[in-house]
Amino acid sequence: MDRTPLHPLIAECDAHLVQAGIERISMYILLTGPAGLFREGVERLLREFAQDVEVRSCNCLTSNWPDERKPDCVVMDGDCLRQASNELEAARRHTRTTPVVVLLSEARRQHVDELIAAGVSGCVEKSASSELLFSALQLALAGGIYLPRSLLAASLSEPPTPADTAAQAGTPIPGPHLHLTPRQIEVLALLARGRSNKMIAHQLDVSEATVKTHLTTIYKAMNVTSRGQASAVAARMEKVCDEQLSKAINGRLSVGRLLANMESQHFRPGEILFHKGDSSGELFYVVRGTVRLSDLGIELGAGAILGEIGLFSPEHRRTSTVICQTDCELRTVSAADAIRLYYQEPEFAMYLIQLLAGRMEADKARRA
Structure with missing residues (x-):
């Protein structure tokens, strides 16, 4: 099967390389x-995704890329992710700059939300x-999100939950009477950006137990039961958006951590x-x-x-120069x-x- 590169950014980079005389x-x-028959089959299939595509496989995702080489996309066998907390934590870190697509035997709503x-x-x-x-890979590489058809079909046939209704209406739960403390807003803003409890605790300089206590209250x-539902509602909350923008406006965004x-x-x-x-x-980033x-006579140091x-x-x-x-x-x-960071990280x-x-x-x- 003959396929051309599907990601427009990769195609644009190819054009620049050709102009520069670089292969x-x-x-x-x-x-x-x-390792096994499933991984071998998916590996062969992925080689048909684009021209000259290179596919490498490994047993699990870690904080560091294999051979320190960053991929254009990651495809994960997701059936073991709930038991492999380290791998899920690595996925959270990598998704900031690299699209990750997860393969599941069964797409359960709560798991997909997470x-x-x-x-x-x-x-x-x-x-x-x-x-x-x-199609999922193409959408992910273009900066979008792909959801399983079975989950979308179920959403159309099932009566909406309170969280779904609020999200569709664009209002937080339980409406104008929702009250969260400034610290809880900070926690929720980080949660909405896909941060784990450990990452939130580190950024706010509190314990993970404190983060869990805040999340229980939030x-x-x-009136939600999962991180996914909380994130969906938080994305429509003015206070959360203000908190995210405030981090950038007041210089509180840690670019070093982001990169x-x-x-x-x-x-x-x-x-x-x-x-x-x-x-x-x-x-x-320095x-x-x-x-x-040299042309402007300006010196820049660490953090620039x-x-x-x-x-x-x-x-x-x-x-x-x-x-x-x-x-x-x-x-x-x-x-x-x-x-990709520009679209995925409003603070950035x-x-x-x-x-x-x-x-x-x-x-x-x-x-x-």
């Missing part, structure tokens, strides 16, 4: 699950056809990161060290992001990852908008 890199899909709340881009039943699997107040899984590179003093006018295909924007103007400008060209002043460690964020989107606006204002002031 096109094939799509890379990572398949995880117990996976979607964790950031999974799609759930496909193992009884589905190859065309449905490819579920009762909202923790990105590839790191090391540079020596005097090494040129890129030249003015170079083609732009990624942005950089983990440590100092870099200098650079290269975003060239990445999002119509010409995709660098606006300044950047030189490493000291030993530097930088995390690289590809165009595809940056765009607001952070970038503010960053771009601030730098354009500074450039305007320099020219005045």
